[in-house]
Amino acid sequence: MASLAGLVSAVRVDEVVLPLQRPVRNGTAFIAQREYVLVTVETVDGATGTACALTRGAPIRAMVEDFLAPRLIGQSAFNLQNAWQDNYRAGELFLGRSGAFIRALSLIDIALWDLLGAVLERPVAAILGGGGGSAPVMAALGYYQSDADGRIIADLDRLTEEYVGFVERGFRKFKVMAGGAPLTVDVERIRAISSVLPPDAELAVDVNGAWSTAAEGLRFLDAVDVPFSFIEDPFRPDNDSALRRFRAQSSAVVAVGEWESGIHRFRSLLGDGLADVLRIDATACGxxxxxxxxxxLASAYDASIVPHYYPEIHVHLAAAVPGVDAVETVPVETGADNFDELLTHSAWAGGASATPLDTPGFGTEWDWERIRHVR
Structure with a gap:
């Protein structure tokens, strides 16, 4: 076992662009490729930890290499909380409490936790106090299929077959995209999906901030007339006024948080009564x-948690925290995800329930040969 006195000797950043086999669209964006950034922290005694996330177009590499890495080199790799606090305080005033800086800080922190798990030879879930419990998996399906020019391709048979396939695999928690097509198209899609789901299944809808006014959301609910487990990101994250009006005029369960960073913003959302479900993303929140x-904080407000994406990370957190309703995955079958191309082995089983594997750190085995080839 490497010494816990190990000092950080290097921080490496790799960027990878992987084209999707077929373009897709969520509520607001046309997606033809995925851009990933991997941050690896190494100690003088050779131990390493790695974190990976989508760049979303942000200059994360520059934030890591130019600001965070120089502050980390020579520091103890296992002084995690103090290192985070020092880096956060150094950057928050001039680089911001959200955006590229916090995403870069998040990846440094996740890599350090992965490193700690490798040194202790324990999964992160166990280090955080989690047992071997499992959480249901929510399959995010129903992405809009698009042609090369970004035009939506309507194919209800293919859409319903996608959901039926996952029902047959035991999944009972689902999500569908909305807000990226005319209302009549969304109504047709959602009703078709609802018709093939069993009575014990739940369907959430992700609008990806496509609505501008509360009236748009209310028209959608009236037209669809399908009970949703939650409506995710009905408005852009800075449009609290529309969200407040929507909450006042609707009984819909609202989920927000994937774009948010830091406990300050989540305290505001919960304190103002603007969220029922928090979509906390470890790669974005800090x-x-x-x-x-x-x-x-969510527990104090009786809010539930459905972490955003990255099941390889969030399965560990779900095992350590009560109140996590589900862990989200974007199955490769949707065409919207190609994260598996970076791996030789995933850290979770990929079924209808998620349990962290008993492997060190986050348990992700990276395909470094391929990463070096395509970076």
Whole structure:
């Protein structure tokens, strides 16, 4: 076992662009490729930890290499909480409490937790106090299929077959995209999906901030007339006024948080009564420690948690925190995800329930040969 006195000797950043086999669209964006950034922290005694996330077009590499890495080199790799606090305080005033800086800080923190798990030879879930419990998996399906020019391709047979296939595999929690097509098209799609789901299945809808006014959301609910487990990101994250009006005029369960960073913003959302479900993303909110602090805040407000994407990370957090309703996955069958191309082995089983594997750190085995080839 490497010494816990190990000092950080290097921070490496790799960027990878992987084209999707077929373009897709969510509520607001046409997606033809996925851009990933991997951050690896190495100690003088050769131990490593790695974190990976979508760049979303942000200059994360520059934030890591130019600002965070120089502050980390020579520091103890296992002084996680103090290192996070020092880096956060150094950057928050001039680089911001959201955006590229916090995403870069998140990846540094996640890589350090992965490193700690490797050194202790324990999964992150166990280090955080989690047992071997499992959480249901929510399959995010129903992405809009698009042609090369971004035009939506309507294919209800293919759409319903996608959901039926996952029902047959035991899944009972689902999500569908909306807001990226005319209302009549969304109504047709959602009703078709609802007709093939069993009575014990739940369907959430992700609008990806496509609505501008509360009236748009209310028209959608009236037209669809399908009970949703939650409506995710009905408005852009800065449009609290529309969200407040929508909450006042609707009984819909609202989920927000994937775009948010830091406990300050989540405290505001919960304190103002604007959220029922928190979509906390460890790669965006500030990392593992901040995710855990936000989860504790959610418990105080009786809000539930459905982490955003990255099941390889969030399966560990779900095992350590009560109140996680489900772990989200974007199956490769949707065409919207190609994260598996970076891996030789995933850290979770990929079924209808998620349990962290008993492997060190986050348990992700990266295909470094391929990453070096395509980076």
């Amino acid at each position: 990392g593992i420690g901040e995710w855990m602090r936000i989860a504790a």
